[in-house]
Amino acid sequence: MITPEILSFERNQPWREELRKSIKQADRTKIEKHKMPEQNAVVRSGNIEEVNTGFTPEMAVEEARRCLDCVNPTCIGGCPVNINIPKFVKKIELGDFAGAAQVLKETNTLPAVCGRVCPQEVQCESQCFYTLRLNKPAVGIGNLERFAADFERNSGLISVPEIEEKNGIKTAIIGSGPAGLAAAADLAKMGYDVTVFEALHEIGGVLKYGIPEFRLPNEIVDVEIETLKKLGVKFESNFLVGRTATIDQLRSMGYMSFFVGCGAGLPNFMNIPGENFVGIFSSNEYLTRINLMGASRDGYDTPVLSGKNVAVIGGGNTAMDSVRTAKRLGAERAMIIYRRSMDEMPARKEEVKHALEEGIEFMCLHNPLEYRADAQGRVLQVLVQKMDLGEPDASGRRKPVPIAGSEFLIDVDTVIVSIGVSPNPLLPRTLPDLKTTRWGTLVVNEDSLQTSISDLFAGGDIVRGGATVILAMGDGRKAAQAMHEYMKKNVSVK
Amino acid sequence: MFKILSKEFLSESVFRMDIEAPLIAKARKAGHFIILRVDERGERIPLTISGGDPEKGSITIIVQKIGLSTLKLAQLNAGDFIHDVVGPLGNATHIGITGTILCAGGGVGVAPLLPIAQALKQAGNRVVSVLAARNKDLIILEKEMRETSDEVIIMTDDGSYGEKGLVTHGMETFIQKEKINEAVVIGPAIMMKFASQLTRKYNIPTMASLNSIMVDGTGMCGACRVTVGGSTKFVCVDGPEFDAHQVDFDELLLRLGAYRDLERKAMLQGPFTYIKQGL
Ligand SMILES: Cc1cc2nc3c(=O)[nH]c(=O)nc-3n(C[C@H](O)[C@H](O)[C@H](O)COP(=O)(O)OP(=O)(O)OC[C@H]3O[C@@H](n4cnc5c(N)ncnc54)[C@H](O)[C@@H]3O)c2cc1C
Numbered sequence: 001m002i003t004p005e006i007l008s009f010e011r012n013q014p015w016r017e018e019l020r021k022s023i024k025q026a027d028r029t030k031i032e033k034h035k036m037p038e039q040n041a042v043v044r045s046g047n048i049e050e051v052n053t054g055f056t057p058e059m060a061v062e063e064a065r066r067c068l069d070c071v072n073p074t075c076i077g078g079c080p081v082n083i084n085i086p087k088f089v090k091k092i093e094l095g096d097f098a099g100a101a102q103v104l105k106e107t108n109t110l111p112a113v114c115g116r117v118c119p120q121e122v123q124c125e126s127q128c129f130y131t132l133r134l135n136k137p138a139v140g141i142g143n144l145e146r147f148a149a150d151f152e153r154n155s156g157l158i159s160v161p162e163i164e165e166k167n168g169i170k171t172a173i174i175g176s177g178p179a180g181l182a183a184a185a186d187l188a189k190m191g192y193d194v195t196v197f198e199a200l201h202e203i204g205g206v207l208k209y210g211i212p213e214f215r216l217p218n219e220i221v222d223v224e225i226e227t228l229k230k231l232g233v234k235f236e237s238n239f240l241v242g243r244t245a246t247i248d249q250l251r252s253m254g255y256m257s258f259f260v261g262c263g264a265g266l267p268n269f270m271n272i273p274g275e276n277f278v279g280i281f282s283s284n285e286y287l288t289r290i291n292l293m294g295a296s297r298d299g300y301d302t303p304v305l306s307g308k309n310v311a312v313i314g315g316g317n318t319a320m321d322s323v324r325t326a327k328r329l330g331a332e333r334a335m336i337i338y339r340r341s342m343d344e345m346p347a348r349k350e351e352v353k354h355a356l357e358e359g360i361e362f363m364c365l366h367n368p369l370e371y372r373a374d375a376q377g378r379v380l381q382v383l384v385q386k387m388d389l390g391e392p393d394a395s396g397r398r399k400p401v402p403i404a405g406s407e408f409l410i411d412v413d414t415v416i417v418s419i420g421v422s423p424n425p426l427l428p429r430t431l432p433d434l435k436t437t438r439w440g441t442l443v444v445n446e447d448s449l450q451t452s453i454s455d456l457f458a459g460g461d462i463v464r465g466g467a468t469v470i471l472a473m474g475d476g477r478k479a480a481q482a483m484h485e486y487m488k489k490n491v492s493v494k
Numbered sequence: 495m496f497k498i499l500s501k502e503f504l505s506e507s508v509f510r511m512d513i514e515a516p517l518i519a520k521a522r523k524a525g526h527f528i529i530l531r532v533d534e535r536g537e538r539i540p541l542t543i544s545g546g547d548p549e550k551g552s553i554t555i556i557v558q559k560i561g562l563s564t565l566k567l568a569q570l571n572a573g574d575f576i577h578d579v580v581g582p583l584g585n586a587t588h589i590g591i592t593g594t595i596l597c598a599g600g601g602v603g604v605a606p607l608l609p610i611a612q613a614l615k616q617a618g619n620r621v622v623s624v625l626a627a628r629n630k631d632l633i634i635l636e637k638e639m640r641e642t643s644d645e646v647i648i649m650t651d652d653g654s655y656g657e658k659g660l661v662t663h664g665m666e667t668f669i670q671k672e673k674i675n676e677a678v679v680i681g682p683a684i685m686m687k688f689a690s691q692l693t694r695k696y697n698i699p700t701m702a703s704l705n706s707i708m709v710d711g712t713g714m715c716g717a718c719r720v721t722v723g724g725s726t727k728f729v730c731v732d733g734p735e736f737d738a739h740q741v742d743f744d745e746l747l748l749r750l751g752a753y754r755d756l757e758r759k760a761m762l763q764g765p766f767t768y769i770k771q772g773l
């Protein structure tokens with residue numbers, strides 16, 4: 001944890017003082033925020049290359065100059081893992097990009113990932129002095145984070161963090177999403193013998209099978225996994241814990257504690273008539289076929305049905321990813337059908353903006369009622385109903401109410417249902433003593449993330465329901481610390 | 495990577511493989527399946543574990559060549575490696591003692607049927623079996639099924655072996671001869687549909703093992719969903735076995751056809767490039 005003392009000690013370092021003096025604060029605030037360069041919307045909706053192309057070094061330094069190196073850097077409180085934001089930003093201003101990356105790695109195992117997918121506008125950047133006091137666009141913290149991490153990766157000089165002496169104690173991580181990877185990294189650094197078990201054939205969880213390449217190239221995740229391997233972390237893919245081996249069997253193989261980062265993979269459906277027709281997918285299936293299995297790429301065997309008229313049901317990040325993917329696979333009409341209004345949409349603003357630019361249609365305040373199909377069972381039409389916004393509901397958002405008699409049909413050949421996920425009950429079902437909530441999430445102690453089984457700790461989506469990459473990683477790190485305490489007490493090291 | 499220990503053709507289009515997978519061999523029970531990927535770019539296909547040897551650390555699969563992936567698999571030999579194998583998946587068959595059980599297998603469906611019939615027999619049931627296929631060549635595991643069954647009827651569509659006629663004909667023969675307490679039907683969806691229509695007529699509780707299209711096999715994608723008793727179930731985690739009289743087989747049939755055209759196209763290009771690469 002960074003304390004105010006550490007922060008002020010670092011802020012008082014001569015190099016920081018000098019930098020602060022080099023430009024007047026008032027001049028810093030006059031610098032315009034740098035926009036993230038991106039591929040042209042027409043071009044990019046025909047390829048799967050990254051939409052955002054990243055800052056040039058000059059842009060990064062200029063953007064870093066905007067940061068005021070505040071006495072009380074409120075931005076840090078907005079970051080779930082408390083990255084020392086002014087320190088890394090000032091390293092960029094100094095031109096020490098590798099140094100900036102190292103600062104990031106002190107607290108964040110996957111900076112190249114978070115710099116791309118964090119909802120910065122509601123996290124770090126929402127707490128920036130510019131946002132809070134100056135009513136100006138925040139320092140581009142996420143974009144700078146991405147820049148520093150990319151610089152390090154492209155330089156080929158990836159620093160491998162220092163590892164404490166190996167203590168030979170075996171510990172197991174279940175699930176290789178961001179929660180599991182973060183826990184693995186920290187435990188490895190503490191000297192533990194760490195194995196990550198993953199049910200799928202690829203490591204990375206949602207980062208691989210869910211988030212598309214145009215937002216997060218797989219290669220970036222792979223580089224981070226390589227770093228973990230250098231830390232001595234072992235990976236067992238094709239290993240479904242609870243089935244391939246039970247927790248009990250792993251205990252008898254010598255694993256002393258477990259981190260459960262199984263995610264919330266179970267897709268929800270609406271249970272409306274016709275939802276099982278051919279051509280109607282969960283977003284998990286659609287994105288997995290394309291991102292993980294390579295459907296649509298030459299030389300890969302997995303097929304996917306992706307047509308000309310694609311409707312995506314829902315308004316979250318997953319819905320945006322699905323609809324933009326459909327566009328890239330050749331949809332002439334790719335639309336979002338969402339039952340609330342644009343303002344209530346849970347997706348990141350940047351994603352919605354990108355989607356609009358790419359020609360995605362937004363049918364807000366519409367709700368599907370049923371599907372119609374041809375004789376082969378292939379979906380042909382969706383019946384939708386218009387909605388109105390009523391009183392606020394439990395979530396504080398205004399509740400959509402159907403408008404009677406407003407139903408109409410839309411022609412579709414592909415439908416992607418993207419209305420949320422639930423925790424996968426597969427592992428919990430094999431552990432009768434494991435306490436779960438009504439929603440199937442695991443019950444944990446808030447401070448230690450310990451479950452009702454003492455050697456089992458858990459975090460990420462399996463505890464929170466669908467959340468974010470950075471929250472999952474924060475949990476992984478917190479649990480790693482608690483597992484360390486637990487093992488210090490309960491395992492005798494020989 | 496998972497090593498192929500042995501391979502043998504049971505007929506022109508059906509082959510048996512023993513694969514080295516010690517953990518799966520130890521954990522598996524009748525009714526379980528695996529998902530495998532033949533190579534780096536392969537699709538994930540589900541296959542029943544039809545036997546295994548925990549001592550040797552091997553599992554047995556019996557596969558019918560029908561499309562690109564099963565064809566690629568058929569080209570591998572003992573000593574070669576399969577890129578990915580995960581399991582055991584699905585729920586094991588509930589084996590209880592109920593009396594006389596009618597086991598009906600269609601085509602390669604006999605492969606998943608065999609371990610279930612063996613377990614039922616071992617538990618003390620009387621087992622009577624019907625093996626059905628289009629022709630003589632497609633009748634597999636006859637010897638093994640005879641060893642575990644008290645009686646066997648063989649049916650072929652063309653009469654080239656056993657009796658001429660459909661699986662339901664053989665089933666009815668048993669049903670009329672003796673009191674059947676339960677039935678197990680496994681085979682192509684269309685066969686299971688008609689077999690379970692028959693047992694419904696006679697009020698015989700029936701279990702079917704569904705072969706829906708799958709991707710992950712862990713409950714994550716919903717590709718495998720079917721309607722059972724009016725609600726949606728995921729075959730990979732809720733099944734693969736269900737009360738046959740509750741299954742919407744027509745929906746299953748439509749969903750199984752989802753990729754037929756794409757698969758045919760891939761078959762025309764696929765195996766060719768595959769062979770071209772000299773693999
Ligand atoms: C399409 C999509 C887009 C998203 N976009 C964003 C975004 O832009 N920004 C953001 O912050 N968040 C986003 N999210 C949410 C974010 O990805 C998740 O909150 C995060 O990945 C959760 O991490 P996790 O480690 O808890 O689980 P996951 O990433 O879900 O990983 C869990 C892993 O555990 C494996 N597993 C499960 N059970 C077992 C078992 N029994 N044995 C072995 N392995 C098992 C699974 O196969 C999986 O690989 C998005 C999610 C999706 C689906």
Ligand SMILES: Cc1cc2nc3c(=O)[nH]c(=O)nc-3n(C[C@H](O)[C@H](O)[C@H](O)COP(=O)(O)OP(=O)(O)OC[C@H]3O[C@@H](n4cnc5c(N)ncnc54)[C@H](O)[C@@H]3O)c2cc1C
Nearest residue numbers: 539540541542557558561562563564705706707708750757
């Ligand atoms: C639980 C389960 C157990 C099975 N056990 C066996 C077995 O023991 N032996 C055996 O020979 N077959 C078994 N199958 C069927 C086997 O999975 C398919 O034959 C195989 O996937 C076909 O792949 P292909 O590429 O060769 O053929 P394709 O040309 O791709 O497909 C031919 C047909 O197979 C079905 N199919 C295609 N892809 C999949 C998929 N990913 N998952 C499921 N079905 C698919 C479709 O109906 C398709 O029309 C089982 C299926 C399930 C669900």
Ligand code: SF4
Nearest residue numbers: 079114118123124142
């Ligand atoms: S990890 Fe996310 S929230 Fe934290 S500083 Fe980086 S972009 Fe902001």
Ligand code: SF4
Nearest residue numbers: 067068070075128129
């Ligand atoms: S609050 Fe904004 S300006 Fe202040 S240190 Fe943080 S990023 Fe820089």
Ligand code: FES
Nearest residue numbers: 711713715716730
């Ligand atoms: S195969 Fe994906 S949920 Fe069953």
